[in-house]
Amino acid sequence: MRFAFTDEQEEIRRQVRRAIADGGGVTAARRAMEDGAGIDRALWRRLGTELGLAGLAIPDVHGGAGLGWIEIVAVIEALGADLACVPFLSSACLATAAILEAGTPEQHAALLPAMARGASTATLAWLEASGDPSPDAIEATAHADPDGGFVLRGTKRFVLDGHSADLLLVAVRAEGGAVALHAVPAATPGVRRARLPTMDGTRAQAEIILEDVRVPASSRLGGGGWHPIARAIAKARVALAAEQVGGAQACLDFSVAYAKVRQQFGRPIGSFQAIQHTLADMFVQVETARSIAYHAAWEAEHAPDIEVTSAATAAYCADAFLACAADAIQVHGGIGFTWEHDAQLYFKRARAGRTLLGSTTAHRDTVARSLGLGLARAHTDGTR
Amino acid sequence: MDLRLSPEDERFRDEVRAWLETRLGGDFRDLRGTGGPGHEHEVVEGRMAWERELGAAGWIGLGWPAPSGRGASLWRQVIFQEEYARARAPGRLGHIGEHLLGATLAALGTPEQKERFLPPIARGEELWCQGSSEPGAGSDLAGVTTRADLAGDAWAIRGQKIWTSHAHLADYCFVLARTDPAERRHAGLSYLLVPMRQPGVTVRPIRNLTGSAEFCEVFFDGARAARENVVGAPGEGWKVAMATLAFERGASTLGQQIGFASELDAIVAAARARDADRDPEVCRRIADAWIGLRVMRAFALRVLSHGAQGELPPAGLGAKLYWSTWHRRLGELAMDVLGPDAEILRAPPCALAPLQETFLFSRADTIYAGSSEIQRNIIATRALGLPR
Numbered sequence A: 001m002r003f004a005f006t007d008e009q010e011e012i013r014r015q016v017r018r019a020i021a022d023g024g025g026v027t028a029a030r031r032a033m034e035d036g037a038g039i040d041r042a043l044w045r046r047l048g049t050e051l052g053l054a055g056l057a058i059p060d061v062h063g064g065a066g067l068g069w070i071e072i073v074a075v076i077e078a079l080g081a082d083l084a085c086v087p088f089l090s091s092a093c094l095a096t097a098a099i100l101e102a103g104t105p106e107q108h109a110a111l112l113p114a115m116a117r118g119a120s121t122a123t124l125a126w127l128e129a130s131g132d133p134s135p136d137a138i139e140a141t142a143h144a145d146p147d148g149g150f151v152l153r154g155t156k157r158f159v160l161d162g163h164s165a166d167l168l169l170v171a172v173r174a175e176g177g178a179v180a181l182h183a184v185p186a187a188t189p190g191v192r193r194a195r196l197p198t199m200d201g202t203r204a205q206a207e208i209i210l211e212d213v214r215v216p217a218s219s220r221l222g223g224g225g226w227h228p229i230a231r232a233i234a235k236a237r238v239a240l241a242a243e244q245v246g247g248a249q250a251c252l253d254f255s256v257a258y259a260k261v262r263q264q265f266g267r268p269i270g271s272f273q274a275i276q277h278t279l280a281d282m283f284v285q286v287e288t289a290r291s292i293a294y295h296a297a298w299e300a301e302h303a304p305d306i307e308v309t310s311a312a313t314a315a316y317c318a319d320a321f322l323a324c325a326a327d328a329i330q331v332h333g334g335i336g337f338t339w340e341h342d343a344q345l346y347f348k349r350a351r352a353g354r355t356l357l358g359s360t361t362a363h364r365d366t367v368a369r370s371l372g373l374g375l376a377r378a379h380t381d382g383t384r
Numbered sequence B: 001m002d003l004r005l006s007p008e009d010e011r012f013r014d015e016v017r018a019w020l021e022t023r024l025g026g027d028f029r030d031l032r033g034t035g036g037p038g039h040e041h042e043v044v045e046g047r048m049a050w051e052r053e054l055g056a057a058g059w060i061g062l063g064w065p066a067p068s069g070r071g072a073s074l075w076r077q078v079i080f081q082e083e084y085a086r087a088r089a090p091g092r093l094g095h096i097g098e099h100l101l102g103a104t105l106a107a108l109g110t111p112e113q114k115e116r117f118l119p120p121i122a123r124g125e126e127l128w129c130q131g132s133s134e135p136g137a138g139s140d141l142a143g144v145t146t147r148a149d150l151a152g153d154a155w156a157i158r159g160q161k162i163w164t165s166h167a168h169l170a171d172y173c174f175v176l177a178r179t180d181p182a183e184r185r186h187a188g189l190s191y192l193l194v195p196m197r198q199p200g201v202t203v204r205p206i207r208n209l210t211g212s213a214e215f216c217e218v219f220f221d222g223a224r225a226a227r228e229n230v231v232g233a234p235g236e237g238w239k240v241a242m243a244t245l246a247f248e249r250g251a252s253t254l255g256q257q258i259g260f261a262s263e264l265d266a267i268v269a270a271a272r273a274r275d276a277d278r279d280p281e282v283c284r285r286i287a288d289a290w291i292g293l294r295v296m297r298a299f300a301l302r303v304l305s306h307g308a309q310g311e312l313p314p315a316g317l318g319a320k321l322y323w324s325t326w327h328r329r330l331g332e333l334a335m336d337v338l339g340p341d342a343e344i345l346r347a348p349p350c351a352l353a354p355l356q357e358t359f360l361f362s363r364a365d366t367i368y369a370g371s372s373e374i375q376r377n378i379i380a381t382r383a384l385g386l387p388r
């Protein structure tokens, strides 16, 4: 039994932290947010290509590092601490998992090497206007084309890094009503995309309109079906949760530091019990969230089914991060309410995370269903 | 990261489980689910016999270092606790003796003290209580005013303790008393081992809000403790008391989420039985409680794997605050799930159903062993380094 990272994993983390700090830390994230790019390309070159984060979970036969979700979690916690504006969650976690879960060996070989090199990024286009994370809400379609390929139609929304990804993995409703996933280069004729203005400027989302997009038969990943997509999303939720742990820890750290130096009534505010207790509660949230996130990382590698684990972890860590970010503002007083202070960036990142890969409410419903509770069981409507 | 137990530890788990199944299937069948917080008055005779059964099989003092105990790893201690709770084995009358006093003595006692006091605890024969709190000294324990003065070969003890759990059942009490009146606060206190069954000790049970009486007032009026029965040097009792407190908040509570899990199971069953789960809000609160259990389990594993050397890491300071707050919320949830039935007792005046017990008794969890406010103070100063 060992509930800790290995020395090698800690070393990757150290390198990631150093690279982010060299790149300007949170200031760089703010720059990426304010210049409208929504992605820090210089940092991604350093992290994704040079340090190999782009292919962290890609098997080595396809040019990746051949590591897994424990390393993903170790690394993304560091990214979250400084709000790094890079497509790690969207491409190296979500899309990579989707291709690995859904694709055939030939498709892995065709798609993954460019991603592993950092030459191409991908994302999963799954949600639509309703925002409903369930497969039932997918209305975009794929119709068989007489020439052997497919024609895709529909509108995807809330697509993570969808404005900058080179490859879109589009979930559609296929023949017979089943769900299928298509790998579509963003440059394909008929694909129109627009970045959505988001409250959390450090993480971009896009709307993607598919107007009679013709794709070859080989663009359909594997045999179709929702299950592999669900599994990829579940794994990405674990990654997001760990990113939130990093963010929550950062909120605690800069709040504690401030409480030690800010003086009022002739003493540091950190000597006031009300402030101490707020910070102590943040500490408990951070440490408990970290524990469940690390545990989930291990399960993502070893458990046959992580749907409930990932829902539980996602709900807990999202709540913990938002509570910590909100308290960070409070502990800072007026300065915490300014545009200039970083607290707002964490607060908005935390808010966004609560609905990013399914809402915390939906996650709780998943857990409740697994306990045999709820709507699925209560089928009568009261009329007799 | 490897969250599997070793094959040897898994075998240990099987051994514990098999033993409990056999014993609780036989003569001790009726004891399942008895005792524990809020039920300490139940079948005391039977549970004393059970303590002796545990002792004879070598299950008491697992974690004490050899030769007093078996020197079992933290993992095995937790495995034992988990299996114990899973089997719904009776609430431990010997808990205070084994996990508080025994652990403290095993670490800090003299060879003679260990030889005198540990074996009867390990055999499940002698029960202990903790005489720390006083009417004027609760959270601020350094304010104790009970006096112990050396008179010939013995300490003579005068003063009052309060909230002393099991004092009416105990054979011995470990008492924090002032032995040096010239010193103040943390200095000049001593940690004494005092027989309860002697003249000069009066015990008066106090009824708690659940209606049962598990803690007591204890009056010492010239009661005696042998001169050599001071743990640590005279005047150095504070350090010993803090060691006891660390044991009280430490590994002995890290297996308890299994017991919590069975309470949650009862809530899930109640929600299904009465269709309370048609309310999505109720479902989400139950889901939250379940998530909290997962959190506790992961947290315990993480803290333990770092603390395998005995010293718990700073993160561990949050454990008590987390579980006690969670448990209190669970009690509130249980009442909401039961609806109007939450109000109806099994019998007058105060025979409680198990979930009513959870609701009422969980109010104590955030008070004893350091209140939530005190836990936050400790986290703020020790884990976060905030100024006083």
Ligand SMILES: Cc1cc2nc3c(=O)[nH]c(=O)nc-3n(C[C@H](O)[C@H](O)[C@H](O)COP(=O)(O)OP(=O)(O)OC[C@H]3O[C@@H](n4cnc5c(N)ncnc54)[C@H](O)[C@@H]3O)c2cc1C
Pocket (backbone or CB within 6 Å): B129, B130, B131, B132, B133, B134, B135, B137, B138, B139, B140, B162, B163, B164, B165, B166, B215, B364, B367, B368, B369, B370, B371, B372, B373, B374, B377
């Ligand atoms: C069920 C139960 C069993 C117990 N068993 C035992 C036992 O076996 N042996 C034993 O010795 N004791 C026992 N206790 C006593 C327990 O340890 C004390 O109740 C506890 O330490 C609190 O002390 P107090 O009751 O005097 O409350 P107080 O210390 O008076 O506290 C009252 C309130 O003030 C708050 N407070 C106090 N100081 C501070 C501070 N510095 N900052 C912020 N808030 C503060 C507390 O958090 C609490 O909310 C038991 C208590 C209970 C409820």
